[in-house]
Amino acid sequence: MIEKLMNIDRRIVFILVGLAVIIPSLLSVSFPITVSQPTRSTYDYIESLPTGSTLMIGFNYGPSSLAELHPMAEAVIHHCFQQKVRVIGMTLLPDGATLGDDMLRKVADETGAIYGEDYVYLGFRPGATQVLLGMGTAIDSVFEADYAKTPLAEIPMMADITNYEQIDLVLDLASGSSTEWWIVYTNTRYNQQIAAGVTGVIVSQMYPYLQTKQLIGLMPGLLGAAEYEKLIGRPAKGTEGMSIQSFAHLLVVGLVILGNIAFFIQRRQAE
Amino acid sequence: MRRQVPLILCFAFGIVMALTEFSPHRFSQWLNKEVIDWTLVIGPFALVLAIATLIQTHWTRIRRRSEYWQYSFLVFIGMIVMVVIGIPLGQRHPVFVWLFRYVQVPMDATMFSLLAFFIASAAYRAFRARTLEATLLLAAALIVMIGNAPVGDLIWNTIIPFGDNLPSAARQWILDNPNLSARRGIILGISLGVISQSIRIILGIERSYLGGVEGD
Numbered sequence: 001m002i003e004k005l006m007n008i009d010r011r012i013v014f015i016l017v018g019l020a021v022i023i024p025s026l027l028s029v030s031f032p033i034t035v036s037q038p039t040r041s042t043y044d045y046i047e048s049l050p051t052g053s054t055l056m057i058g059f060n061y062g063p064s065s066l067a068e069l070h071p072m073a074e075a076v077i078h079h080c081f082q083q084k085v086r087v088i089g090m091t092l093l094p095d096g097a098t099l100g101d102d103m104l105r106k107v108a109d110e111t112g113a114i115y116g117e118d119y120v121y122l123g124f125r126p127g128a129t130q131v132l133l134g135m136g137t138a139i140d141s142v143f144e145a146d147y148a149k150t151p152l153a154e155i156p157m158m159a160d161i162t163n164y165e166q167i168d169l170v171l172d173l174a175s176g177s178s179t180e181w182w183i184v185y186t187n188t189r190y191n192q193q194i195a196a197g198v199t200g201v202i203v204s205q206m207y208p209y210l211q212t213k214q215l216i217g218l219m220p221g222l223l224g225a226a227e228y229e230k231l232i233g234r235p236a237k238g239t240e241g242m243s244i245q246s247f248a249h250l251l252v253v254g255l256v257i258l259g260n261i262a263f264f265i266q267r268r269q270a271e
Numbered sequence: 272m273r274r275q276v277p278l279i280l281c282f283a284f285g286i287v288m289a290l291t292e293f294s295p296h297r298f299s300q301w302l303n304k305e306v307i308d309w310t311l312v313i314g315p316f317a318l319v320l321a322i323a324t325l326i327q328t329h330w331t332r333i334r335r336r337s338e339y340w341q342y343s344f345l346v347f348i349g350m351i352v353m354v355v356i357g358i359p360l361g362q363r364h365p366v367f368v369w370l371f372r373y374v375q376v377p378m379d380a381t382m383f384s385l386l387a388f389f390i391a392s393a394a395y396r397a398f399r400a401r402t403l404e405a406t407l408l409l410a411a412a413l414i415v416m417i418g419n420a421p422v423g424d425l426i427w428n429t430i431i432p433f434g435d436n437l438p439s440a441a442r443q444w445i446l447d448n449p450n451l452s453a454r455r456g457i458i459l460g461i462s463l464g465v466i467s468q469s470i471r472i473i474l475g476i477e478r479s480y481l482g483g484v485e486g487d
Binding site for chain 2: 010013014018034036037062063065066067101102123126130133134141142147149189200204205207208211220221242245246247250253255256257258259260264
């Protein structure tokens with residue numbers, strides 16, 4: 001029996017994971033969400049920005065991390081448009097270009113934000129570090145035109161935005177190392193305020209920067225999206241995903257405990 | 272000469288750019304900006320290099336009939352289709368967007384989603400409290416995992432009459448303290464390594480980036 005438990009067919013584990021994902025999405029169960037301090041700090045910072053401030057969002061993720069980071073982007077952009085904070089979108093990854101454009105247009109359609117007045121999307125440029133450094137002197141030296149090829153000089157919102165000095169906060173939505181690039185090249189050199197929303201697997205790497213205030217806030221994975229949705233009072237994909245994440249985490253914890261019980265029984269029998 | 276010119280350029284630019292970081296002088300800042308502008312022009316060449324390498328690798332696989340060589344055709348088809356549509360019509364063209372949304376996004380997301388299945392299976396098989404260190408790691412992982420899902424707080428608050436939201440508070444403590452300390456040590460180690468390696472490259476001691484055998 002213990003031997004069987006120890007060598008359980010992995011297809012059974014796969015089926016259990018599948019069920020842990022499918023069942024809660026069908027039942028639409030919801031759980032109360034506790035907001036963590038790093039997410040609250042991001043929210044508070046944006047909340048404290050005066051009307052007409054500017055937030056730059058880096059859509060530095062591809063489709064593989066879309067499930068975690070898109071809900072975050074949606075919640076923050078909604079918050080910005082509610083607060084009349086202007087948004088500049090850009091990406092350092094080619095895969096992020098269409099994702100950023102889609103997300104900004106979606107939220108703009110929902111909120112009535114106007115392109116060129118409330119938000120601008122710059123798209124992608126290769127050479128991440130050079131792009132970050134270049135925008136420190138002049139954004140139009142890197143992005144001479146926006147994603148739709150309109151010269152920045154013809155976009156009303158960009159008339160009073162030259163470089164990081166006119167940007168109140170950078171929010172990096174990242175599935176890789178881009179947050180560290182922003183910290184090294186823009187916070188250290190240009191004293192730019194930065195917040196980040198990152199995938200669950202890299203959250204732990206960001207904590208040293210949070211303590212040193214090189215990051216003013218941090219949203220951890222899908223949970224961060226759900227927390228932000230709670231703060232703005234607009235439950236969406238992040239909150240929906242929490243029931244699935246809860247069941248999946250419970251399953252993995254249960255499997256690990258079960259595996260260890262079997263392991264200890266087997267070891268005792270062997271002794 | 273083939274090696275001396277790159278070494279001289281590397282030394283000159285390395286030293287000058289490092290110095291400009293410490294000097295607020297107008298000329299220094301102008302020079303810094305100018306060189307960054309140059310790198311913005313040079314940067315896209317890396318893409319050309321990457322595409323050339325990709326083509327070379329997959330063409331060789333097809334020519335040699337290596338294992339699964341047929342899939343290399345798919346790489347070429349995908350690349351050609353996206354380039355043929357993307358360059359003349361633009362990235363906002365409905366066909367390009369459709370291909371991205373309904374081909375690339377589902378494929379990419381599916382590949383990543385498979386991880387959940389393998390992680391669950393691997394955790395069941397490999398995550399064992401064999402030693403004290405492994406037990407500590409296991410306990411920390413379980414607390415973070417439970418604290419990372421709202422159901423952890425719900426179960427705790429329902430069953431235990433004290434310590435409201437303890438799982439999420441414990442998770443936050445682990446991230447804020449042991450995790451932060453360990454990460455800081457790693458960052459310091461990496462940074463010192465990067466600095467020493469940079470000095471070696473600037474001074475021409477480390478030459479492997481030129482290709483060939485070190486010290487040629």
